[in-house]
Amino acid sequence: MKILLFKPFERYSEKTLLFVGAIFTLIGSFLAYTFRFRFDGVIDLHIASNVMLYQTLLDNLINIFCLVLFLYVSAKYINKKTRLIDILTTAVVARVPLYLLPVFNINDVFGKATEDIIQYANPELINQIPFSNLFLIIVFAIIAIIFLVWYVALLFNGFKVASNAKGIVPIILFSISLLFAEILSKFLIIQFN
Amino acid sequence: MKKLPVNCPSCEKSLVVSQLSCPSCETAISGNYSLPTLLQLSDEDQDFIFEFILSSGSLKKMAVKIGKSYPTVRNKLDDIIESINQLKNK
Numbered sequence: 001m002k003i004l005l006f007k008p009f010e011r012y013s014e015k016t017l018l019f020v021g022a023i024f025t026l027i028g029s030f031l032a033y034t035f036r037f038r039f040d041g042v043i044d045l046h047i048a049s050n051v052m053l054y055q056t057l058l059d060n061l062i063n064i065f066c067l068v069l070f071l072y073v074s075a076k077y078i079n080k081k082t083r084l085i086d087i088l089t090t091a092v093v094a095r096v097p098l099y100l101l102p103v104f105n106i107n108d109v110f111g112k113a114t115e116d117i118i119q120y121a122n123p124e125l126i127n128q129i130p131f132s133n134l135f136l137i138i139v140f141a142i143i144a145i146i147f148l149v150w151y152v153a154l155l156f157n158g159f160k161v162a163s164n165a166k167g168i169v170p171i172i173l174f175s176i177s178l179l180f181a182e183i184l185s186k187f188l189i190i191q192f193n
Numbered sequence: 194m195k196k197l198p199v200n201c202p203s204c205e206k207s208l209v210v211s212q213l214s215c216p217s218c219e220t221a222i223s224g225n226y227s228l229p230t231l232l233q234l235s236d237e238d239q240d241f242i243f244e245f246i247l248s249s250g251s252l253k254k255m256a257v258k259i260g261k262s263y264p265t266v267r268n269k270l271d272d273i274i275e276s277i278n279q280l281k282n283k
Contacts, residue, residue: 010265013256081271086264164268 006153008093009161014085021092025060028099032056035102036111040189042067042181043148045101047111059189060095066185067091067155070177075163078170082163090158097150101143110140152178199233207233207283230280238273245270 003011012020030053032039038048039059068084068091075082105111113133120129159165159174201208210226231239248255256266 009262011260011262013262017262079271081267083264161262161264161268164264164271 005150007157007161008154009086009090009158014083014089017089017093018085021089021096024096024099025064025092026057028095028102029053029057029060031099031102032059035105036108037102037105039063039098040186042178042185043152044182044186045098045144047105047114055193058192062188062192063095063181063185064088064091066181066188067094067178069184070181071155071159071174074170074173074177075159075165078163078165078173086162087159090155090162094151094154094158097147097154101147104140104143110136113137196236197232199228230277233280234273234276238276241269241273 008017028039031037033051033053033056036048036051037056038044038046038051039056040046042063068087071091072082072084072087075087113136116133117129117137120126155178156171156174160170163170165174199208200206208228210224210228212221212223213226214221231242234242244255244259245252248258252266252270253263256263259266
């Protein structure tokens with residue numbers, strides 16, 4: 001189970017991983033559209049008001065492209081034998097935890113709670129925020145953090161297997177790649193939408 | 194099967210073969226022979242090399258056979274190559 005959840009890249013072939021990743025990218029895009037979410041950056045997930053299916057799919061494709069671009073450059077620097085397919089499977093499979101997050105927004109419960117809280121965005125009203133809304137937001141934040149950690153752990157494990165990375169340098173390169181991927185994805189998503 | 198010790202338990206230095214004997218006629222040969230590089234690798238690494246040969250040197254075939262991904266198997270081979278280079282440079 002540990003291998004399936006955190007280290008699938010050590011066991012499964014690139015064909016299996018790519019197939020599972022592609023299916024989940026489609027499912028994730030559909031879930032984001034259904035539950036009104038946008039993946040507007042490689043480490044972003046936001047509740048949105050009007051979401052089109054093509055937008056959520058395009059968000060995910062841009063995010064995958066940005067991750068592959070920067071992680072592949074770093075991995076090639078670490079190990080010249082790194083294959084593009086292994087970085088691609090890492091990017092598509094690692095994003096699966098993020099794709100599951102929109103499901104928690106059943107009946108737009110978090111969207112409504114957020115909108116309610118915004119009404120109290122005033123120093124005089126801040127003490128009157130309903131506890132139920134605050135509780136819902138905190139619960140979602142905790143779930144989101146857990147899934148985000150799972151996502152980054154998968155991403156790093158895949159990167160490590162693809163490049164046979166060892167030591168501290170790959171950790172630094174991975175972090176920088178993720179940061180650059182986040183910046184470029186944000187820029188591209190704004191440009192294309 | 195008994196594990197062949199390759200390092201001295203006292204000072205950690207590489208061991209050498211000082212005696213070989215025939216189990217049939219009990220003839221014994223004494224001398225000072227270095228252990229072959231392959232025998233100085235860990236059991237796990239030796240098993241990997243054995244499997245690699247049985248897979249006709251195909252990492253893809255081997256990956257399928259042992260239920261690991263291709264990059265995992267390739268990484269293991271790269272690590273063994275590095276270990277062999279270190280042993281040769283000792």
